[in-house]
Amino acid sequence: MNSQGFPKVTGPSDDKATPTMPPYNVFEDRCPTRLVLERLADKWAVLILARLEPGPVRFNHLRRGIKGISQKVLSQTLKRLERDGLISRSVFASVPVTVEYALTPLGRTLTETISALAHWAENNMDAVLAAQAAYDGAAV
């Protein structure tokens, strides 16, 4: 990478028009990229996005699919994701009302990236587990 360390530091569109366009930098606490971090820092959000990958899912179905999530957290996380433009919410006026959540195109690009993480987990889980065991063993 670069000398800064992390993100390739270029604004999304460096037109000369924008007066003070600071380059994105996760290490600055005012940087909007921290927002993405916050989003992923929510484990539930990640799981929801993952769960929506195959296709639209209804609220309670989502709830049952993600072991351990409460309806409150599910609800508020869904709202946040919708606000971020990552998922869409569609209401169908059926007899008992039906609501479907689905990935937006934007959300879909994120889940692609996230799946890279999932693969990392699959491939390196054992190494992490072993490291923990070694660390804990040595500590005793």
Add this chain to the structure above:
Amino acid sequence: MNSQGFPKVTGPSDDKATPTMPPYNVFEDRCPTRLVLERLADKWAVLILARLEPGPVRFNHLRRGIKGISQKVLSQTLKRLERDGLISRSVFASVPVTVEYALTPLGRTLTETISALAHWAENNMDAVLAAQAAYDGAAV
């Protein structure tokens, strides 16, 4: 992807030896892959890993490099990452003691994956911001 939705569900090494090797599944709360999620669910951990990417860094240097982190959180997060085998801690008995933190080979493979996330943030930040503005605007 697959029908399950998220991870390519295969054990890291599906030898026929292991008796009950449940396939990794993030949606199960007992699945070790949740551990990776927990790790990334810590925004500070991500920032630390990112910061270590260019090379070894000392404690206070790290602290100054990551705006907003407290020494307590830095300390405990470093310990966790070390336990997970993602970073190493080297003590140099110089006049004032010096400690360097660095990525392990394992940690390095993770930062590669994480940088994909950073690039996503760079490329899609504007879309997210726009979505938020639209959402908030419509709400009023």
Add this chain to the structure above:
DNA sequence: CAGTATCCCCCTCGATACTG
């Protein structure tokens, strides 16, 4: 310099109950 220890507040999350 590189931490540990302590206090304390906030904010999240879970549980429960209620609504359209």
Add this chain to the structure above:
DNA sequence: CAGTATCGAGGGGGATACTG
């Protein structure tokens, strides 16, 4: 079915002070 409202416990994290 798909949520919202309220309460209450818990823990993470910040600020500060101290140590080797």
